[in-house]
Amino acid sequence: xxxxxxxxAPIQAPIERLVAELGDDVVVTDADRTEKYRWDRAHDPSxxxxxxxxxxxxxxxxxxxxxxxxxxAVPVVPRGAGSGLSGGSSAIDGCLVVSTERMTxxxxxxxxxxxxxxxxAMNAAVKAAAADEGLWYPPDPSSYEICSIGGNVATNAGGLxxxxxxxxxxxxxxxxxxxxxxxxxxxxxxxxKDVAGLPLTKLFVGxxxxxxxxxxxxxxxxxxxxxxxxxxxxxxxxxxxxxxxLAIRRQLRPSMLEFMDQxxxxxxxxxxxxxxxxxxxAMLVIQxxxxxxxxxxxxxxxSELCTTHGATEVFTSDDPDEGEQFVVARRNAIPAxxxxxxxxxxxxxxxxxxxxxxxxxxADISRQRDVTIAVVAHAGDGNxxxxxxxxxxxxxxxxxAQQAYGEVMSLAIRLGGTITGEHxxxxxxxxxLADQIGxxxxxxxxxxxAALDPQGILNPGAAY
Amino acid sequence: xxxxxxxxAPIQAPIERLVAELGDDVVVTDADRTEKYRWDRAHDPSxxxxxxxxxxxxxxxxxxxxxxxxxxAVPVVPRGAGSGLSGGSSAIDGCLVVSTERMTxxxxxxxxxxxxxxxxAMNAAVKAAAADEGLWYPPDPSSYEICSIGGNVATNAGGLxxxxxxxxxxxxxxxxxxxxxxxxxxxxxxxxKDVAGLPLTKLFVGxxxxxxxxxxxxxxxxxxxxxxxxxxxxxxxxxxxxxxxLAIRRQLRPSMLEFMDQxxxxxxxxxxxxxxxxxxxAMLVIQxxxxxxxxxxxxxxxSELCTTHGATEVFTSDDPDEGEQFVVARRNAIPAxxxxxxxxxxxxxxxxxxxxxxxxxxADISRQRDVTIAVVAHAGDGNxxxxxxxxxxxxxxxxxAQQAYGEVMSLAIRLGGTITGEHxxxxxxxxxLADQIGxxxxxxxxxxxAALDPQGILNPGAAY
Numbered sequence: 001x002x003x004x005x006x007x008x009a010p011i012q013a014p015i016e017r018l019v020a021e022l023g024d025d026v027v028v029t030d031a032d033r034t035e036k037y038r039w040d041r042a043h044d045p046s047x048x049x050x051x052x053x054x055x056x057x058x059x060x061x062x063x064x065x066x067x068x069x070x071x072x073a074v075p076v077v078p079r080g081a082g083s084g085l086s087g088g089s090s091a092i093d094g095c096l097v098v099s100t101e102r103m104t105x106x107x108x109x110x111x112x113x114x115x116x117x118x119x120x121a122m123n124a125a126v127k128a129a130a131a132d133e134g135l136w137y138p139p140d141p142s143s144y145e146i147c148s149i150g151g152n153v154a155t156n157a158g159g160l161x162x163x164x165x166x167x168x169x170x171x172x173x174x175x176x177x178x179x180x181x182x183x184x185x186x187x188x189x190x191x192x193k194d195v196a197g198l199p200l201t202k203l204f205v206g207x208x209x210x211x212x213x214x215x216x217x218x219x220x221x222x223x224x225x226x227x228x229x230x231x232x233x234x235x236x237x238x239x240x241x242x243x244x245x246l247a248i249r250r251q252l253r254p255s256m257l258e259f260m261d262q263x264x265x266x267x268x269x270x271x272x273x274x275x276x277x278x279x280x281x282a283m284l285v286i287q288x289x290x291x292x293x294x295x296x297x298x299x300x301x302x303s304e305l306c307t308t309h310g311a312t313e314v315f316t317s318d319d320p321d322e323g324e325q326f327v328v329a330r331r332n333a334i335p336a337x338x339x340x341x342x343x344x345x346x347x348x349x350x351x352x353x354x355x356x357x358x359x360x361x362x363a364d365i366s367r368q369r370d371v372t373i374a375v376v377a378h379a380g381d382g383n384x385x386x387x388x389x390x391x392x393x394x395x396x397x398x399x400x401a402q403q404a405y406g407e408v409m410s411l412a413i414r415l416g417g418t419i420t421g422e423h424x425x426x427x428x429x430x431x432x433l434a435d436q437i438g439x440x441x442x443x444x445x446x447x448x449x450a451a452l453d454p455q456g457i458l459n460p461g462a463a464y
Numbered sequence: 465x466x467x468x469x470x471x472x473a474p475i476q477a478p479i480e481r482l483v484a485e486l487g488d489d490v491v492v493t494d495a496d497r498t499e500k501y502r503w504d505r506a507h508d509p510s511x512x513x514x515x516x517x518x519x520x521x522x523x524x525x526x527x528x529x530x531x532x533x534x535x536x537a538v539p540v541v542p543r544g545a546g547s548g549l550s551g552g553s554s555a556i557d558g559c560l561v562v563s564t565e566r567m568t569x570x571x572x573x574x575x576x577x578x579x580x581x582x583x584x585a586m587n588a589a590v591k592a593a594a595a596d597e598g599l600w601y602p603p604d605p606s607s608y609e610i611c612s613i614g615g616n617v618a619t620n621a622g623g624l625x626x627x628x629x630x631x632x633x634x635x636x637x638x639x640x641x642x643x644x645x646x647x648x649x650x651x652x653x654x655x656x657k658d659v660a661g662l663p664l665t666k667l668f669v670g671x672x673x674x675x676x677x678x679x680x681x682x683x684x685x686x687x688x689x690x691x692x693x694x695x696x697x698x699x700x701x702x703x704x705x706x707x708x709x710l711a712i713r714r715q716l717r718p719s720m721l722e723f724m725d726q727x728x729x730x731x732x733x734x735x736x737x738x739x740x741x742x743x744x745x746a747m748l749v750i751q752x753x754x755x756x757x758x759x760x761x762x763x764x765x766x767s768e769l770c771t772t773h774g775a776t777e778v779f780t781s782d783d784p785d786e787g788e789q790f791v792v793a794r795r796n797a798i799p800a801x802x803x804x805x806x807x808x809x810x811x812x813x814x815x816x817x818x819x820x821x822x823x824x825x826x827a828d829i830s831r832q833r834d835v836t837i838a839v840v841a842h843a844g845d846g847n848x849x850x851x852x853x854x855x856x857x858x859x860x861x862x863x864x865a866q867q868a869y870g871e872v873m874s875l876a877i878r879l880g881g882t883i884t885g886e887h888x889x890x891x892x893x894x895x896x897l898a899d900q901i902g903x904x905x906x907x908x909x910x911x912x913x914a915a916l917d918p919q920g921i922l923n924p925g926a927a928y
């Protein structure tokens with residue numbers, strides 16, 4: 001049996017007792033095997049080394065882990081698929097990582113139009129299971145094939161369809177949550193409307209594992225989406241592209257309204273060789289899922305608005321497969337840019353009218369700091385993902401990238417925006433949170449945290 | 465100057481100081497003038513007598529009132545338009561009623577597609593102001609002409625369009641809130657997506673004035689709704705009508721799916737003389753706001769589903785004005801039934817497949833207790849409003865009505881439902897809350913309350 005001596009943990013908890021209780025298949029303490037659980041996709045350089053990883057099979061396993069942690073004051077880092085982009089799942093020295101990767105159950109209730117999911121179920125698996133019943137789970141992070149519902153709930157994840165269909169919290173009807181003392185509560189359920197008591201379900205969605213560990217989710221589903229029509233427009237300037245976004249949003253409700261700037265287009269084209277216009281300053285990928293005929297009319301109007309705002313080329317297609325190629329290109333933006341260097345991933349959002357100022361301001365920061373910043377955006381929501389590219393071997397460039405990282409968040413805050421629209425604060429953005437929400441609101445966060453997790457063992461250091 | 469001696473309050477707070485601070489136009493202590501602030505539309509028989517009513521003009525007025533209350537341990541009952549149906553605004557002996565009726569400002573930002581509203585603004589006024597800019601604020605309680613946005617936020621109000629467009633919380637982007645110590649915080653803002661820190665905006669929506677007093681709301685707007693097509697179907701049995709609801713919801717996303725049973729139809733017909741079929745056991749009012757042509761096709765499919773499920777008559781109209789007459793009839797259900805006696809208003813909801821069992825179970829309770837229960841429902845959400853009619857002069861009947869009131873809630877709970885889908889728990893439904901959410905979740909409510917309002921001065925006795 002392995003013991004805690006392999007960690008650098010300040011806490012000497014008798015982990016062998018938890019191993020004895022749950023088995024060494026569930027409670028993994030071997031450093032070789034726990035190594036991959038230290039980081040999420042943000043590659044937080046400060047990630048610590050866990051005391052153990054609990055590969056929970058059930059709510060009861062999670063309860064046992066949290067009870068152990070509570071008894072021995074061990075921090076707990078909840079972990080879904082490890083696809084987080086803000087370091088919300090970075091391990092802490094001496095912590096228990098509670099992984100839900102084995103809890104992948106999905107039950108579709110076609111009559112109630114709900115899915116009951118375990119947190120480790122992939123977003124894509126939920127979509128697929130729903131589709132088998134002619135139903136749809138809309139929220140669609142670009143990473144939907146590799147991100148789990150538990151992580152989506154933890155961050156209140158968004159995606160591409162949110163401009164019309166909303167974000168994760170809009171679809172969460174109920175949660176089963178293991179609290180900081182190891183007790184379990186059921187919040188909400190298969191009821192579309194329910195205002196009995198405080199809206200605790202909503203409080204947990206987006207709490208980044210700091211108030212409890214979600215072990216089951218009841219999701220609302222809707223009838224399957226109509227096949228969308230797609231429009232792709234290119235622009236010679238950022239200003240024209242973002243002005244077109246505003247004009248479209250002022251009149252219409254597209255089901256997708258995405259933006260890529262030139263560095264993003266070039267990275268995607270390098271990866272896909274699909275013939276994108278690498279000379280364009282920006283490209284919009286827009287969809288309408290109105291009924292056929294009406295979608296075409298909507299695309300026609302969008303096309304006119306794009307042209308009015310200086311589009312250099314507009315391409316439309318009512319072939320969903322052809323349209324999907326451009327959506328895939330958009331979804332591949334982060335992996336594509338990642339091929340060009342190490343990334344600092346931003347997730348800043350602003351009120352829609354500030355989108356142009358934000359995007360142009362980011363380009364200024366890129367020039368001033370002499371680092372590439374590729375901007376991909378859920379433009380219709382004012383939510384952008386500036387991807388700061390740097391070579392970690394170049395200390396000076398890495399330093400300039402870090403400066404740019406903070407400057408982009410500060411710019412968003414100055415424009416009345418947010419440091420994170422859908423990825424979460426995690427551990428990497430905490431330094432900017434007070435600037436956005438203010439010390440008073442930050443203190444409110446801490447009061448609620450203290451009320452629900454007085455020992456402070458749940459994901460300490462994350463979110464707020 | 466009036467003093468507190470007119471009240472039966474156990475607390476002897478120096479209200480004259482608050483009168484001196486804000487003026488006797490704002491701080492009303494005269495019993496004749498405070499009388500009407502004792503009740504909301506639920507006519508709670510236990511309503512107390514306030515020490516004073518603060519007719520706030522601004523966030524600063526609300527802060528002054530709450531600071532005074534905190535200093536003197538005086539309970540505060542926040543109040544919007546007084547249209548609440550669960551006694552959430554019933555006065556408490558010796559309390560300060562803080563009324564937002566004078567805070568009616570509305571600013572529409574057409575570019576951001578948001579409305580910044582003071583809490584006393586009527587729902588209908590927000591809709592009208594949005595419409596002037598070609599925009600729409602969807603949530604539409606039947607009482608939308610007489611209910612305020614502050615009250616809507618306090619209860620997370622629903623309405624008729626929610627089956628497709630969601631409830632109040634789905635549209636709240638930001639709040640200004642006066643906390644229990646009189647400090648003020650701004651939560652969220654004009655950002656469509658924002659996950660920075662805990663989702664506190666969501667926590668306050670539906671908290672029934674127990675965590676803070678909302679003094680400003682940022683609402684999301686969407687492009688104006690298309691004129692809907694309307695379908696009205698009558699059925700000879702409750703079973704057939706509710707089966708039709710399920711069949712429709714299984715395939716389609718109507719923009720309205722409402723239900724009235726025979727006692728409701730008869731009361732509405734008595735009031736409106738519009739020629740409703742008073743022999744029908746139930747009637748559905750359904751709308752589709754799909755684009756013209758597609759709405760007609762959707763109505764055709766709905767018509768077929770109704771016929772398959774035994775509809776005795778189906779009427780469709782693509783004339784929005786004609787359709788609106790039936791919607792108005794539906795909205796008038798509560799006032800119409802109110803003409804036949806005193807009401808106990810229910811707001812129970814169940815998972816959709818249980819709708820038939822709920823509605824038939826309510827009919828059983830009506831027979832067993834020998835009291836009229838008229839059922840009107842947002843059927844597409846599984847949310848029903850059984851209206852229990854009684855004559856308060858008939859003590860025995862009043863007692864049977866009270867028994868039925870509890871039995872309906874217990875039935876909903878047994879069916880996996882809720883005691884309140886959109887009206888709030890208020891003071892009248894508290895006795896059933898623990899049965900629904902459990903003692904453990906109730907305790908969580910109290911922990912959050914204690915964290916944010918340690919003195920317990922904000923709307924004590926309400927909600928949980």
